[in-house]
Amino acid sequence: MDETVKPRRTRIQREKRDLILAAALEVFSTHGFRGSTVDQIAEAAGMSKPNLLYYFRNKEDIHATLIARLLDTWLAPLREMDPEGDPMSEIRSYIRRKIEMARDFPRESRLFANEMLQGAPRIMAMLEGELKPLVDEKAKVLTGWMRQGRLARVDPYHLIFSIWATTQHYADFDVQVRAVLGPDRGGEGRFEDAARFLEQLYMGGLAARG
Amino acid sequence: MDETVKPRRTRIQREKRDLILAAALEVFSTHGFRGSTVDQIAEAAGMSKPNLLYYFRNKEDIHATLIARLLDTWLAPLREMDPEGDPMSEIRSYIRRKIEMARDFPRESRLFANEMLQGAPRIMAMLEGELKPLVDEKAKVLTGWMRQGRLARVDPYHLIFSIWATTQHYADFDVQVRAVLGPDRGGEGRFEDAARFLEQLYMGGLAARG
DNA sequence: GCAAAATTTGACCGTTTGGACAAACGTTAA
DNA sequence: TTAACGTTTGTCCAAACGGTCAAATTTTGC
Numbered sequence: 414m415d416e417t418v419k420p421r422r423t424r425i426q427r428e429k430r431d432l433i434l435a436a437a438l439e440v441f442s443t444h445g446f447r448g449s450t451v452d453q454i455a456e457a458a459g460m461s462k463p464n465l466l467y468y469f470r471n472k473e474d475i476h477a478t479l480i481a482r483l484l485d486t487w488l489a490p491l492r493e494m495d496p497e498g499d500p501m502s503e504i505r506s507y508i509r510r511k512i513e514m515a516r517d518f519p520r521e522s523r524l525f526a527n528e529m530l531q532g533a534p535r536i537m538a539m540l541e542g543e544l545k546p547l548v549d550e551k552a553k554v555l556t557g558w559m560r561q562g563r564l565a566r567v568d569p570y571h572l573i574f575s576i577w578a579t580t581q582h583y584a585d586f587d588v589q590v591r592a593v594l595g596p597d598r599g600g601e602g603r604f605e606d607a608a609r610f611l612e613q614l615y616m617g618g619l620a621a622r623g
Numbered sequence: 624m625d626e627t628v629k630p631r632r633t634r635i636q637r638e639k640r641d642l643i644l645a646a647a648l649e650v651f652s653t654h655g656f657r658g659s660t661v662d663q664i665a666e667a668a669g670m671s672k673p674n675l676l677y678y679f680r681n682k683e684d685i686h687a688t689l690i691a692r693l694l695d696t697w698l699a700p701l702r703e704m705d706p707e708g709d710p711m712s713e714i715r716s717y718i719r720r721k722i723e724m725a726r727d728f729p730r731e732s733r734l735f736a737n738e739m740l741q742g743a744p745r746i747m748a749m750l751e752g753e754l755k756p757l758v759d760e761k762a763k764v765l766t767g768w769m770r771q772g773r774l775a776r777v778d779p780y781h782l783i784f785s786i787w788a789t790t791q792h793y794a795d796f797d798v799q800v801r802a803v804l805g806p807d808r809g810g811e812g813r814f815e816d817a818a819r820f821l822e823q824l825y826m827g828g829l830a831a832r833g
Numbered sequence: 834g835c836a837a838a839a840t841t842t843g844a845c846c847g848t849t850t851g852g853a854c855a856a857a858c859g860t861t862a863a
Numbered sequence: 864t865t866a867a868c869g870t871t872t873g874t875c876c877a878a879a880c881g882g883t884c885a886a887a888t889t890t891t892g893c
Contacts, residue, residue, distance in 0.1 A: 423838095423839070449657075461842065531653055532798050592750040592751055609778070
């Protein structure tokens with residue numbers, strides 16, 4: 414019943430496929446699926462179009478492979494949030510990890526953002542099948558902490574949304590951030606500054622009250 | 624020296640151009656510039672491609688017109704932030720206005736996001752010429768409030784970024800928000816819930832301390 | 834060293850794309 | 864009424880697109 418056959422791949426196949434995926438990530442993340450061309454990806458990977466199509470059946474196959482690899486990486490930071498840990502420390506760590514991902518994997522973030530803007534036609538199933546259950550689970554954890562009086566009572570879903578938004582912003586809107594900060598304040602220190610600000614905001618805004 | 628000629632337009636020209644721009648906004652905001660076709664826009668506007676190209680010189684012209692109209696609308700909420708007002712009220716109002724824009728003009732938000740993801744090739748000049756000066760000005764206002772002890776001392780630039788991120792998230796990532804919230808919590812009330820959460824977060828996180 | 838398998842390439846195909854154009858059709862005002 | 868002007872359409876084009884294929888080349892296992 415399983416239609417996916419075991420992919421007995423040679424060394425070259427593994428290397429070239431990785432090369433192509435890296436190039437495709439660069440292209441898809443900035444131009445979206447429809448806005449990207451196979452020729453563009455082939456050139457970025459340093460090979461001819463027919464050669465690229467020897468390793469992937471078609472354009473959609475490349476994109477699907479990227480997307481499939483993406484979501485696991487993407488959800489990892491939230492998965493790590495420990496129900497047994499200290500609420501404030503867990504939230505602070507989560508924000509740190511997400512900012513680091515925006516800094517270290519901006520193209521993955523933009524690939525994801527592109528999908529969202531287009532209405533998530535290719536990953537809606539994953540959103541409902543993997544993302545939603547995980548968020549539901551973590552929302553329960555947050556609610557539990559609130560009931561214990563260890564966290565301000567706020568909407569846990571919108572809390573998670575706000576952390577996604579503020580952190581991914583530094584990957585997705587990078588050009589804008591750099592344009593506004595200018596050459597002086599816009600260097601690599603901007604991620605540290607962002608992390609520091611967000612820490613202040615959330616530690617102050619979520620501290621258990623009354 | 625001014626190459627822009629006064630556009631003496633007929634009634635039909637004004638109507639049809641608006642119709643085309645509305646259709647183009649829909650198409651460009653979901654597929655990006657390269658991912659959109661003139662045929663798509665023409666069909667969405669209910670006219671033939673040659674007819675559409677009678678009103679706009681080419682695809683880029685349509686997009687440029689949209690973008691030019693966009694930035695003013697986009698910056699209006701920040702412009703309204705009053706240096707003479709009460710810091711906390713001003714920030715609260717700004718967040719409200721931005722959430723309302725995400726709710727009422729999601730396509731404009733997504734058009735903007737698409738440009739950012741692609742590296743802002745067509746609006747970099749506007750970012751540096753209009754956006755940056757405005758943000759610099761408002762950052763000074765925020766810094767002044769902090770010095771007066773009426774606002775917690777945080778990085779004013781990252782404060783503004785975070786408000787942009789959290790509010791625009793509800794337009795740009797709308798599918799994800801709705802997928803996660805589900806049919807029950809994902810109704811039109813989500814904008815109200817978001818506004819309430821953000822208010823709690825920012826009022827707590829930015830309250831003047833010690 | 835060599836045959837089989839894997840890889841790379843140039844040439845090619847049908848379709849889609851942005852755009853041009855002249856002819857046909859409407860509208861308007863003298 | 865009619866001539867001038869504004870609008871709409873069908874047809875067409877060159878370039879770009881995703882993808883195929885057989886032939887040439889390189890790598891691999893014996």
